[in-house]
Amino acid sequence: MARHRNVRSMQYDEFDDDFAVGSVNDEPECISPTDAQQWIFDRARGQSSLDSFLSNNEDIQEEDDDEDENESPSKERRDSEHFEFPELNELDKSRLLSCMDEIRNIIGETYSDRRLVAAIMSNDYDFNKALDTLLNGESKPQVHHHPRAKIPDVVEKGIGEMLLEKSQQMKHQKEAVTVTVTPASKNKTSGFEVNSPRTLTPNSSGRNSPQEDENKGNRTKEAIRNARELFEKERGSEKEQLHLVVIGHVDAGKSTMMGHLLFDLGNVPQRLMHKYEQESKKMGKQSFMFAWVLDETGEERNRGITMDCGYQRFETPTKQVTLLDAPGHKDFIPNMICGANQADVAILVVDATRGEFETGFEQGGQTREHALLVRSLGVSQLCVAINKLDNEKWNQDRFNDIMNKLKFFLKHAGFKDSDVHYIPCSGLTGENLVKPSTESELISWYKGPTLLQVVDSFKVPERAIDKPFRMSVSDVFKGVGSSGFCISGRIASGHVCTNDKALICPSKEQGVIKHITIDEFPVQSAFAGDQVSITLTGADPTNVSVGFILCDTHNPVPLATKIKARIIVFNVKSPITIGYPVLLHHHSLVEPATVSKLKAQLHKGTGEIIKKSPRCLTNNSCALIELSFQRVIAIEKYSDLKEMGRIMLRVGGTTIAAGLVTDIINS
Amino acid sequence: MKLVYKNLDKGCGSIKVIPDESEDMWHAYNLICEGDVVTASTIRKVQTESATGSSTSNRVRTTLTIKVENIEYDTQGCMLRLKGRNVVENQYVKMGAYHTIDLELNRAFTLTKPEWDSIALERVDMACDVTQKADVAAIVMQEGIAHICLITSNMTLVRSKIDIAIPRKRKNNPSQHEKGLTKFYEAVYQGILRHVNFEIVKCILIASPAFVKDAFFEYMIQQATKLDQKIILDSRSKFMLVHASSGFKHSLKEVLQDPAVVAKMSDTKAAGEVKRLETFYTMLQCEPARAFYGKKHVQKAVDALAVETLLISDNLFRNQDPIQRKEYVKMHDDVLEAGGDVKVFSSMHVSGEQLAQLTGVAAILRFPMPELEEDSDADDSD
């Protein structure tokens, strides 16, 4: 525990742990109630700063990683769930069971449950047909298993359909797929020779208990290697992918800056720009012409503000950048959170105009809230664009003044000094965006990089490619000219290939991934970090909503009616008590929730329990709470998959807390 | 609710009332306890044997008196169902036989209680007060989500929940987004037509973040004009657009805190409760030693005559355990006696719902009692 005791001296360094691999930690989980008793009541040390909170949270992660190497009972349970019966609704389940009974009456125990289920399901619960299938000895189900099928294919709805697709697919596939299933066996580890680069068994997460047999351990490593190999093969030669969110107070000039940047990069055809110029002029909004590159809906243009995240792509010398232009207005922060959840790095735009910076930065302005939000959502590298400096005649003092104010705040918010770059620029005139400035007043004192150079210099964070597949649905829409429907989002972890099965949680709707497109280009596979559109067949779009999680069928995302979370409380107008209604933001999900328990108030730096069952939580406190939902949601423990374990709590249009999921309860 | 007669002697006796609007069922639900005796008109299936020996079953209307054993309330349908044994001789029903009475609107019932406590009497007064009749409709919405609510003096009823997926704006294809929006607006519009009674409702609040409310209102007026829907066009002045941070039900709290809204509402019980709870939270923030919740803490404050305002949720008085109910009634009476103020929250309003979650009872004190804070650990030991 010594490491924690001395938080203040090491708070910033701890941030690297976010991306550190295999660090060792010898502490017990710092939030479990039993350990809590060892901790001393010490209010005096209550240093309130987000950085120490967050740095401490990195420790949670490490510890649990460590712990997982030893044992993880909850994980095991999750795996074994799928060796029972397929997940069906009550009706289908009863149909299945009655069908099985009837068949058993006739043929006895000749066939394994698994075969029976497969036959029944493939014949859509038709008892006669299923019996025929079995008796005619159609052995296909035994041979042609889905390449990833470690678990019998019975989880699916129409197995016949799948087999068809599979056999077609196999013709095209270079890699031979050999899957041998011992039908009678219910043992999940025996009898499988999986030999496909696409193998992503439930073990691939590396979170399994080590007392499993050797065989399994080996496969775990193999699966990881395969995911990596595939990634290398497909992406090795390409530029790195970087997701960039642009944040800042409304009217700071975010859309204008990005529109201008894209134009300067040649991503916006001259003709189109001319059109925007003419049209915006007609509306008397010529100053917004660059913003129109990103503000695409009529409403946004009329009102002159961004309402939902605009997506664009551009390239820097070493990177492929996906740009998300976030809305700055308070009312659209939910959209901004959704965008920030998909980002690796951020550009914080501030308006340098006298008075404007102050408005955006003071209480009520969005500058602070945005910065805190992106940091809490895992963004650690930031470029601060001190914009509209043309209005201030490129005054260096003004630049420095703003920089110093922000430096202090951002440090407190948990950004490392070395990860934050400050650049002077003007989105409207295009100064210092792509090319170094020619403005004599600016170049007389500024010798630093351009915006584009800073973006190019960002480090791409480590992606959780070999974790189980997870993607939060941020949009559901009809695809053009294709069967099925499309969902889009950013892959949070793992990877996915066309023809994979996927499960949508919490509705447990299953589908097959027909097409994957990245930026409108069809691809065969996609990896953690990619922004994709996926066409899904076999699933009912009415069971898919924004905020649901698309995941690996064999290793689905856990479901919860309650979660425990470790939160840091922002500036709140009224204290948080039990019974407090909040909105939970998790990736694209916005779900009403109630604070059902205040477990303990924690020390911000060390995570020690200051007070058990506090009556309420006030400004800048750190606590362990329980949240209850009216519906089931799909969410994950931070320690299991940090990409899926971050949450935000909002009330009345302001963010009251950010947190990490420490426990999942599904009752 | 109309009071027909009140026949009480030293706190025991009976009251006859006629429920005449759906909210009265809520009052009745809060009034009737297990063990009370209710006389009401009801329908009973009876078997009659004809001379030839064949038996037929008939439904007859009769007046029955039962001793209540089980109470069921359906919030959506505003139905109250009482189950118990017959205690008065009747030509169709034997003594002691079970019967279930569904209380009906516009039919009188008589309630006899062994003991009419202050809460029960207050409830009768409240239910029979004709001034508390004004209804407000509120639609809280955000893109894709809307709740159509009716707010009466004692209840907030979610009449319809609309959840329609709207595809996001998409490069080169904004039409799906716009189509989705239109579909959503249309659903809300239909919901309003179906659920809002424009003759009763004095005020219709449309609340949302950003421009959703304006865009929707525009859509609604456009449609109404196109289809010549007089009912909407004539009520145009009843609509009021206000800001809310989301389309979820709880943002009603923000709506009810808007002074412009409160000024327009003739009955402000709902808004008053929101404000009270807010005051409590503010006290908890600024002077935590003067704000407490939970039975144990509040009881101590009551005993110390320290309570300035007691906030108590009516669900505590519906407690199945008569002893517990008595304790809360006593708490209520004691505070009043000591010159304090008591606010009974309706658990059917948003703030009451929150109070119910917050143990159901909270108090603002006249003076700080920091000693209560000390033993908080022992309080919620779960």
Ligand SMILES: Nc1nc2c(ncn2[C@@H]2O[C@H](COP(=O)(O)OP(=O)(O)O)[C@@H](O)[C@H]2O)c(=O)[nH]1
């Ligand atoms: N003078 C000046 N005005 C700018 C600059 N950048 C943006 N603006 C103006 O600021 C307003 C808001 O810009 P917009 O990009 O919509 O801001 P957003 O809300 O942050 O996306 C527009 O009128 C722009 O023309 C700049 O660098 N200098």
Ligand SMILES: [Mg+2]
């Ligand atoms: Mg904008």
